[in-house]
Amino acid sequence: MDIKEIQSLIKFVAKSGASEVKLETDDIKITIRTGPTSSGTETTYVQQIPMQAAPVAAPAPVASQPTPESQEKEGEESKYITIKSPIIGTFYRKPSPDKPAFVEVGDSISQGDVLCVIEAMKLFNDIESEVSGKIVKVLVEDSSPVEFDQPLFLVDPS
Incomplete structure (x- = not known):
């Protein structure tokens, strides 16, 4: 989501009269809150939080026998x-x-x-x-x- 989309969302929420809107996508979470402050004006807050990826267990390492071709390639690249x-x-x-x-x-x-x-x-x-x-x-x-x-x-x- 780019900044223009966020700005248009803020304007839409402000015009609609909603006090809070939450939007979650795969990679971000946005919360927009509007409401009167102590001065009586309307304020909009945007909170953009990167979503944490669920931890994934790493597969167990598999021991493999080096092939003659891979040994030859490693020997070539080491020089x-x-x-x-x-x-x-x-x-x-x-x-x-x-x-x-x-x-x-x-x-x-x-x-x-x-x-x-x-x-x-x-x-x-x-x-x-x-x-x-x-x-x-x-x-x-x-x-x-x-x-x-x-x-x-x-x-x-x-």
């Missing part, structure tokens, strides 16, 4: 260096929409090369490589939000 996000923000692969991406899979990079931009609080921060090598995989989609320490790229240092 790569993971470049992680130093900040929270929005990940961009290009300096602007009409420009090419900073790096593509297969590109060779050097220490100090700009790999991407992360926008945080309307500031665009260049993310530079701390290692030299070859880009093996881009782990984040363009224009998507990233968290602190989230893996962004896999680099083969050899």
